[in-house]
Amino acid sequence: MTKFNDTILKAFRGEATDYTPVWYMRQAGRSQKEYRELKKKYSLFEITHQPELCAYVTRLPVEMYDVDAAVLYKDIMSPPLPSIGVDVEIKSGIGPVIDNPITSFRDVEKLGAIDPESDVPYVLDTIRLLTREQLNVPLIGFSGAPFTLASYMIEGGPSKNYHKTKAFMYSDTKAWFLLMDKLADMTITYVKAQVNAGAQVIQIFDSWVGALNVTDYRIYIKPIMNRIFSELRETNVPLIIFGVGASHLIKEWNDLPVDVIGLDWRLSISDARQLDVTKALQGNLDPAFLLADWQVVEQKTKQIIDEGKQHPSHIFNLGHGVTPEISPDRLKQLTEFIHHYSQQ
Template identity: 35%
Template sequence: MSESLFLNACYKRNKDRPPIWFMRQAGRYLPEYRKLRSKYSFLEMVHTPDLACEVTLQPITRFGFDAAILYSDILVITEVFNLYFDFIEGKGPQLRDYHLSITEIAKTVSNEPVIETLSYVYDAISLLKSSLGNRPLIGFSGSPFTVACYLIEKQSSKTFSSVKSLIESDPSLFHSILQALTEVTITHLSNQIKAGVNAVQIFDTWGSMLTDDDYHTFSFDYIYQIVQAVQSFNVPIIIYSKDTANKLPSLIKLNTNVISVDWNSSLDVLQQQYPMMAWQGNLNPHTLLESLPAALEETKMICETMKNSPGFIFNLGHGILPKTPLEHVDAIVNYVKQL
């Protein structure tokens, strides 16, 4: 694994072309994924190690990405507390026990967790290690705040009004939920590493809804606990935080190896301001979907900006969109690989 472009870039020692992988690279834009999805539900695929392994490998087989990311979901850790999400087509995740109050959810989350609930995740990782050879595998989790948002709202939301209300009305209750999720996340990421992943990424998808002060209190502090605990395993840690260009001074203080940014951030400016960091990003997935010439032009600009960086990983600024044409993905991968 010492010759991995991806791992070398994570540690800022890459002397070759930038590595490339895409968030959600295993997903609905792939016909082979849709074929499998027609036979099994999303949760069946996540919960069945053989299927999760197969789906994880699909984009590697088709495009030859430089890293694989485990096919799973940030919300599986709620199963530790006997809280289950259903994934409804066109609507996203929805808490199965939708009738539960926030207080009842908090009490449930505070129960002693049994991490063996997630053994299917670690079994999938073990299967993948024998199939991936020298290609690195990325494990992941959501940030405690992001997972808590889904628990409190009981589904995805555009306003997160229940979360904002809880922050105002009962911050101590919210902190108890966040701390419980933090402890489970540490164990979950640790178990993924023990099972064989070569790096981990923390998705702080909804941190952008917080003010700077609240971000530090309700998101940063808990991610920091996770990073501190997981660093002892000596694998690269990536933090992805969407729409948080204004919070980068805080993200730097997390002491992760890599920060993954969206298209609202300028990689040129970032590497000048924070030369100690490795960076991941940041092609707009909407550009990749809509226009191959525009996507190629944006890719060229990004790669030209970062051409002298030993710590750059080419990626999207968010997950690949389901209707993205395969030829667009193929062209971008080929361009980066030919640098």
């Protein structure tokens, strides 16, 4: 194995680096030909339950694109939630679907607790395999955040407006806060197990929390996120928070005990800094740019890197995940350009 590249760990911790490190959300899978061939034979569930196969999918973009970190191939829903009594099915073209959505305090009371070593041993075995034998870059583990997980559990699947989730939150606060506590306990236990198995960075995806306004976030979500990150500080690994359409919450996130804030494309790095955001920033090229002419991609990438270099520290990423139509060759080209341009 070649020398371990810890550049991105330095950037996550706010230290100076020789170049801007990069990884991409959903870099494992999606657009890769090799992955698509695998998906003809195996479902996501089957891949994640076979450590050798899951490690291969996780490792593939590191080898193909020369990114500075691997991100564990798995879904935020299907590994942990069945462990606490939620039946989740990942349906093609739809996403996570739950046939028994939560509607009452009693439903929340029935939820159990996760025991990672017995409930998701295949996830931990994949991490051990990657970090002990196969990777020369850090491995990013992750979990969904309570609001995002709850939105699927209450809506029964993806939603455009989260009306059921917010109505439940507003109308039955006792049940809501019990649900938040149970999901926080699950997240903390699950993430700590990933770190103990070898994950060197953790990202918490609060993908859909942007549906809330700032006041509601402070009341219904921020206390539980503060507890999660405060307890995860004990792991001594860099902690990242990310959500989509959540630019209005950026100052709230800056208060949390996290190391890195992931931005989507709606808020520039410069604008975030003007809001007195002091954490390391990650992001934030709109994935749609990668379908445009290279000159357009290059110009926007330069802008993001230049803004990122004004303050320590910046990790390049997309403002959301890689989409299936994005060419692997374009991701490789982008990675090479980021490394080269940021060294100048």
